[in-house]
Amino acid sequence: MTAQTTSAVRSRRLGILAIVCLALAAATVMQASGWNQSSHYALTKSIAGGSPIIDPYRKWTGDKARFEGHWYSSRAPGLALLSVPAYAGLELVGAPAVAARADALKREGEAIWALGLWAAVLPLALILVLVRRLGERVEPGFGTPAAVALGAGTLLLPFSTMLFSHVLSAALGFAAFALLWRKRSRPPRLVLLALAGLLAGLGVAAEYPTVFIAAALGLYAISRGPEGAESMDRRPRIVAAVRRGLAYSAGVVAGVVPLLAYDQWAFGSPTHLAYAELKAHNSGFFGIGLPDPGVAVELLLSSRGLLTLAPILLLALAGIVLLARRGLRAEAYTITGVALAYLLYNAGYFLPFGGEVPGPRFLISALPFLGVPLALAFRRLPGPAIALALASTVMMATATITDPLIENEADTGLWGPALAGGQFQQTFLSTAGIADGWLASAPFVLGIGAALVLAAGAAGPERLGLSVRQLGFGAVAVAGWGLFAILAPTALGIDASAGARLVAAGGSARPEVDHGALPLLELCLLALVVALTGLAVAFALPRATARLQAVAGARSRGRRSLRLRLRRARATRA
Numbered sequence: 001m002t003a004q005t006t007s008a009v010r011s012r013r014l015g016i017l018a019i020v021c022l023a024l025a026a027a028t029v030m031q032a033s034g035w036n037q038s039s040h041y042a043l044t045k046s047i048a049g050g051s052p053i054i055d056p057y058r059k060w061t062g063d064k065a066r067f068e069g070h071w072y073s074s075r076a077p078g079l080a081l082l083s084v085p086a087y088a089g090l091e092l093v094g095a096p097a098v099a100a101r102a103d104a105l106k107r108e109g110e111a112i113w114a115l116g117l118w119a120a121v122l123p124l125a126l127i128l129v130l131v132r133r134l135g136e137r138v139e140p141g142f143g144t145p146a147a148v149a150l151g152a153g154t155l156l157l158p159f160s161t162m163l164f165s166h167v168l169s170a171a172l173g174f175a176a177f178a179l180l181w182r183k184r185s186r187p188p189r190l191v192l193l194a195l196a197g198l199l200a201g202l203g204v205a206a207e208y209p210t211v212f213i214a215a216a217l218g219l220y221a222i223s224r225g226p227e228g229a230e231s232m233d234r235r236p237r238i239v240a241a242v243r244r245g246l247a248y249s250a251g252v253v254a255g256v257v258p259l260l261a262y263d264q265w266a267f268g269s270p271t272h273l274a275y276a277e278l279k280a281h282n283s284g285f286f287g288i289g290l291p292d293p294g295v296a297v298e299l300l301l302s303s304r305g306l307l308t309l310a311p312i313l314l315l316a317l318a319g320i321v322l323l324a325r326r327g328l329r330a331e332a333y334t335i336t337g338v339a340l341a342y343l344l345y346n347a348g349y350f351l352p353f354g355g356e357v358p359g360p361r362f363l364i365s366a367l368p369f370l371g372v373p374l375a376l377a378f379r380r381l382p383g384p385a386i387a388l389a390l391a392s393t394v395m396m397a398t399a400t401i402t403d404p405l406i407e408n409e410a411d412t413g414l415w416g417p418a419l420a421g422g423q424f425q426q427t428f429l430s431t432a433g434i435a436d437g438w439l440a441s442a443p444f445v446l447g448i449g450a451a452l453v454l455a456a457g458a459a460g461p462e463r464l465g466l467s468v469r470q471l472g473f474g475a476v477a478v479a480g481w482g483l484f485a486i487l488a489p490t491a492l493g494i495d496a497s498a499g500a501r502l503v504a505a506g507g508s509a510r511p512e513v514d515h516g517a518l519p520l521l522e523l524c525l526l527a528l529v530v531a532l533t534g535l536a537v538a539f540a541l542p543r544a545t546a547r548l549q550a551v552a553g554a555r556s557r558g559r560r561s562l563r564l565r566l567r568r569a570r571a572t573r574a
Contacts, residue, residue, distance in 0.1 A: 008140075011458045015132050015144035018454035022151045023125040025447025026400075029161040030113040030426040033106065034356060034405050036075070037163035039063035040119075041112045043073035043080040045096070048087045052077075052266035060107045065274040067267060074274045077262040078206025079119050079165040086118035102431075110431065116163045123171035124151060124160035127368045130178045135375030138323065141463045145389070146374035148455035152448055153392030154310040154367050155359045158400040166364035169207030173338075174368035176200040176213070180221055181331060193221055193244055194251035201255015203365075205262075208273070208286075210365055212341040214252055220334045221248040291347040298498040299343065299352055299360045303409035303489040303519050306360050309399070311481040312374065312392040315385055319373025322380060335369045342366040351505045353498075356407045358399040378459070383466050383474030386538050387531040390452075391478050394527035397448050401425055401441055408502055409495040409519065410511035416522030456538075465542030471535055478531040482524045490517050 033041070042057035058064060058071040065074045073080070090096055090111055099110035128147040135143030151157060160167050176199040183192045200217055203210035222245040260270035267274075275286045300307045307314055324332035346352055346362045354361045378385040402418035402425065403411075418424070422437040430440035456464055466474065489495045502508070511519075 007460070011141065011144070011460070014454050014458035015147070016129075018144055018148050018451045018458060019125060019128045019132065019151070021447045021454060022128065022148060022451040023121055023160075025444045025451065026124060026157065026160040027117055027121045028427045028429075028443040028447065029400060030110065030428060030431055031162050031404065032425065033109045033112050033163070035061040035063040036355070037112055037116075038107050039073045039075045040079050040083075040163050040165065041108065041115060043075060043077060044083045044087050044115065046073075047077075047080055048084050048091065052262065057107075065276075065278055067274075072266055072274050074278055076165060076206055076208050077259060078202060078204075079163075079168055081205070081258050081262065082168070082202070083115055083119045086115055090114055112163050116161070119163060119165075120160045120167045123168045124156055126171045127151070127156065127167070127174055127371075130174060131368055131371035134178060134181060134372045138326065138328065138372065139375040139379045141459050142375040142378040144455045144458035145378045145385070145464070146371055148451050149312050149374055149378075149385070149389035149392065150367065150371035152451060153312045153389050153396055155306070155361065155364050155396070156367055157396045158358050158404040159361065159364055161400055162404070164361065165207045166361055169203045169210045170365040170368050172199045172203035172206060173210050173213035173217075173365055176203070176217055177220070177334070177369065180217060184330075190243060190247040193247040194254075196221065197248040197251020197253075198255045199251075201252040202258070204252075204256055205259035207365060208275075209342070209345060209362065212345060213338055213365060216334055216337045216341065218245065218248055218252070219337075220330060221245065223330050287350040288345060289348045289350070291344045293347070294497060295352050295501070296343055296347040298494055298501070299346055299363065301484075301489065302494045302498045303412045303485075304353060304357075304359050304406075304498070305489070305494075306363055308485045308489060308520070309359050309395045310392045311478075311485075312385070312388045313367075313370055314481075315377035315381060315388060316370035316373050318381065319370075319375070319377040322376040323373050326376075331372075335373065338369045339366045351507075352501065355507075356405040358396075358404040358406060358412075379463075381470070381473065382464055382538075383470030383472070383535065384477035385474075386464065386466070387474035387478035387535050388481060390531040390534040391481060391524075391527040393448065393452065394530050395523060397445070398523055398526075401444055407508060408511065409489065409498050411519075412523075413511060413516065413519030416520075416526065419526075420522070461542040464538055466535065466539045468539075471539045474535045475532060478528060478535075482528045486518055486521050486524045489520075495519075 031037075038057070038061040039054075042054040042060055043052070045057065046052060046054050052072060053070045054061075054064065054073055055071050061073075063074045064071050066072075087096075095114055096108055096111045099108040099112075099114075102110050128151045131150055132143040132147035135146040137143075151160075156167060156170070176196040179192055179196040179199065183189065183196070196217065197214075200210065200214040204214055222241045263272050264270045273286070278287075299305060302308065320332050320335055323335070342363050342365065346360060349362065352360065352362075374385070398415045398419050399412075402415050402423060404425075406412065406414065424430075424437065424441045427440045427444060429435045429443065434440070435442075
């Protein structure tokens with residue numbers, strides 16, 4: 001085995017271990033259940049019992065729809081349908097009955113957490129494995145840092161600890177993309193196209209807007225065949241494209257069949273969605289109107305904005321450009337198309353952030369697509385990438401472990417004081433009565449930390465080591481982000497605009513506790529300290545390692561020289 005092969009094997013093992021640590025960290029958190037989680041759980045429980053009606057659990061959630069005298073979940077049924085086998089396993093060991101008697105979490109919260117291991121944590125792990133794999137393909141050595149930055153530093157982290165359908169739909173849509181990408185480098189196999197379509201269709205059944213991903217991937221599937229297909233004549237190319245499109249479309253239809261069957265079962269029509277029974281969805285197309293540029297700004301740049309809380313995604317934009325320059329234009333266009341489609345759709349929705357959440361949850365399904373170009377950003381801009389990845393991780397990890405279900409932008413001010421005061425969500429340790437506060441949250445914190453360290457190890461100091469120039473770039477990038485995140489959302493009126501829109505939709509823009517005009521001040525300062533410390537370590541560690549290796553090498557050469565002189569001296573005396 002060559003040294004290069006040994007290094008690749010070591011990097012792969014460390015990468016998988018990093019992803020396992022991150023998934024285990026997410027699995028330790030037992031969030032309080034809101035309406036969305038309870039609605040998914042109630043539907044799963046009802047389907048497992050042989051009915052789509054959630055009448056016995058109607059008081060658990062407000063995410064419900066009334067139809068012909070009965071209550072139904074207003075959520076897409078895909079998560080529940082795919083989770084019935086897992087729920088049956090929980091029933092087999094009596095978990096729901098135990099959870100119903102427990103006091104730590106309400107509405108069988110412990111069982112909801114256990115079901116989330118299947119429906120949220122495992123999909124997170126799948127996403128990160130696929131991001132790592134594709135990232136390694138486009139930029140060897142940087143797939144793991146990209147995957148861990150995505151998993152620890154974006155909304156994927158908090159939502160992997162809750163029974164929402166976004167991480168599941170993101171996993172299904174992105175798995176379809178990964179399969180199609182793989183198909184391009186191999187001889188054409190229509191079965192793989194059909195399988196990709198099936199995954200995309202199941203994603204639609206789990207979260208209706210995944211139809212945007214399905215459509216974008218359809219264009220990607222027929223845009224061109226495997227490498228070298230451009231040399232074919234025009235007519236055979238058209239015939240091949242039609243065959244690819246039909247195979248993919250057949251898979252999508254098969255994936256949507258469970259949704260159609262559920263709607264027929266519940267409402268007597270395969271095209272009747274529970275959304276149709278909600279008054280808020282009577283305007284526009286199920287509550288979606290024309291995109292509003294002001295809403296797009298709020299989704300990205302408010303105190304709950306995607307780029308405010310996860311600045312590492314800024315570098316995904318640069319990564320997309322680099323991806324196109326590598327000749328992977330179809331992949332770059334597909335990633336861009338998915339991201340823009342979700343932003344435009346979300347900017348037209350009547351409730352842009354989707355209720356009590358840490359950020360714009362409807363954009364989550366597009367996040368894995370942005371993870372792949374991060375690998376190129378880590379290679380080209382390691383300083384900003386390291387700094388912004390660490391800052392993003394602090395923001396998202398804090399939101400996850402303190403209180404991710406906040407109602408408005410002002411309530412982001414809860415996160416910093418809650419972290420300082422050790423006011424955390426339940427974990428498996430606190431629920432079992434073993435520990436509380438920081439000690440109970442230690443597995444989560446240590447798991448995140450271990451994932452970051454292992455990701456750095458997978459890349460190696462020779463790849464993530466920083467020059468003086470990159471050190472400066474990283475410091476400037478994270479300082480600029482911190483200044484913007486602290487001041488801009490309020491100074492530019494972005495938070496005020498988001499608050500007014502929330503009030504118009506029936507919510508509240510008043511903070512639960514008033515933390516002043518700069519809600520993210522404390523948390524951003526902490527993120528800056530962590531990011532700058534990480535930059536210093538990335539700058540100094542490779543140099544210190546090189547010095548130690550040089551000293552060790554000199555000592556080894558000295559010992560060999562001494563042994564050689566002693567042998568010569570003995571030979572002379574003899």
